Amino acid sequence: MISEMRKQLLSAVEELWSIMPEYRFSQMISNYALLARTGKIEDIYDCEDDELLAAIRHQIDRLKGSEDNLLRAPSSVQPT
Numbered sequence: 001m002i003s004e005m006r007k008q009l010l011s012a013v014e015e016l017w018s019i020m021p022e023y024r025f026s027q028m029i030s031n032y033a034l035l036a037r038t039g040k041i042e043d044i045y046d047c048e049d050d051e052l053l054a055a056i057r058h059q060i061d062r063l064k065g066s067e068d069n070l071l072r073a074p075s076s077v078q079p080t
Contacts, residue, residue, distance in 0.1 A: 005049045012056045019063050032056050 002010075017023060033047035034040075036055035 003049075005053065009049050009053045009056070012053055012060065016056055016060055016063075019060065028056075032059065035059075 013025075013028065016028065020028075029052070030044050032052055032055040033044045036047050036051040037043035
């Protein structure tokens with residue numbers, strides 16, 4: 001049986017993928033495992049599920065904030 005933490009983690013991965021569909025799965029997991037900890041290569045193996053979930057949620061929040069800012073920006077600064 002999958003733990004609640006892993007269900008949340010998989011849901012966060014799915015949400016991030018919907019925002020950034022160009023990400024490869026292994027690229028996503030390794031990048032956020034490194035960000036969740038010290039940035040050393042062994043962090044990919046040592047990262048706990050809760051640390052990875054926090055890093056992914058942080059990125060989702062940042063990306064959604066960027067989208068919200070673009071939606072509120074005056075038309076003169078909207079990307080073309």
